[in-house]
Amino acid sequence: AVAGRRGEPVRVLSGRVEGDPGNATAQLVAGWISARCGCPVEVVPSPRNNGPRGIDSVVLQLDQDEEVRLQDDRKGGAVIDQPFRPESVVALADRSMGELIGEELRRLDPDEPFSEALEAVSGLSGLSDRPAFREHVWYDPMRPEQSPAAAELELNSPDELPEAPGTAAAPAPTVPDTPGDTDEIAESGEHDSPADDSDEQPVVQSAGAPSAKKAGRR
Template sequence: MTTLWDTTGSAVVKELAAQRRTGGAVLSGVALTLIVVADESRVTEAEEAATHAAEMHPCRLLVVVRRQIDAPVPRLDAEVQIGGRLGPGEAVVMRMYGRLGLHAESVVLPLLAADAPVVAWWHAAPPEQLATDALAVFADRRITDSSMAEDCLAALRTRAIDYAPGDTDLAWTRSTGWRAILTSTLDSVSGRRGAPVQVHGGRVTGDPASPTAQLLAGWLSSRCGCAITVEEASRTPGQSGVESVVLTLDQDEEVRVHSDRKGGAVISQPFRPDAAVPLPERDLGDLLSEELRRLDPDEPYSDALEAATGVTGLAERPSQREYVWFDPAEAENGNGRPRKRAAAARRGDGS
């Protein structure tokens, strides 16, 4: 690893090329460029998660830490490494001071892997409007986490208002285990009957303030064509914010999936004994790795987000974003209005 203090973007590019030549490394088989935007207080856990994801999905890892935006002098400190603590590939950790943090794309763009998709992940509270961050404008896929906001439900609605195809949320990823169990359970009921099952209603029991619980209920509502509510659990739910799901079926039948708090869930359905299935708590690296498996728009997520927030027409929105300049200093003075700038959503077309 090489640390460059008070450096420039050009020096970082040269150092990365030099390490590649010295180590005999060849950039091949890289699936994507992963840009991680993290607060200084969360850099360690973000790096651990990104390292795990990089082991599953070969990528060039670029970590952006915006520090002291109000610093009087712009400055860039960078760590450049290949095959080090951040996984087997190429990684650059950049700490930006002063107004350089508002123009992080000027340093990041030359470091993107050629002809590879770009995924941006905010391990921090994302901007209310992603287009105000140029890193979101040229990314093919954008990952946020509504559960990190002070008001999770307000953040979920903000994500719906600002949604563009290619967006996703780790609060949605946390519901994957529940969705898989519910899908297989309903398929089992359909197989027993020899006909598709009809869901007439149901409820998700857990934390009503949990974005995962709300998105799970939204997904069920969109798929079943009926209202699925979120009700408060009698005890504190687990990491996902979901304690149980109960679905009312036709023919006066009911299906129930309940967390056992031991890394599993119990399925109760008519005419069959209760069954235990694994439902482990997942760490951040697993969640991020799952989201890197797909680079196309996540339509089930947009359907769930629509149903959970009431904001419609998400899937019909254009996937490309137009860059909107936003200066926090001007905002503090009462003059800060986001201003659109001509910019294409694809890297290399300007930012």
């Protein structure tokens, strides 16, 4: 609308997203605007409640000292405020999870705008050039001395990775071999008969002790 009123292209100098700085949606919106317009966009706390979306308003600073603001009206829409125009409302209907997933599945090719927004937010480059299939490297939280780089190296070449000091596993206990020590029962298969009690010593009962039968009657 601003470009149509001027009759010439409009240049965005900067922008800001007012909302929750820790919200992922607010950060992605700021990254997307920064990638599309080629200008810095920051996320600042909002003076109002951020609401469920995490974003209260988006402000764009244009050339010729003009400003465009989009603010959540908390009624399922956004109010657009721009120079020399009355306020207008754009409907922003909430969609179900199925509708959102269906929209994502309509395009299975690489999402360059999304990768550019991530690059602007994270400061990393070359995200769109990464392979489609990547191998996840798990970092063991119980090994604080293991860095993520060491975990990736261990996954790629486990035999070449030196063990960190103090992390070597203790050797398993072994039973020393004794010459001539054999199991006679295992070799001959003989064992003592349960009825053979010739080697047992007789039980000596004192004269004052009650017999087994009398003890059983009690």
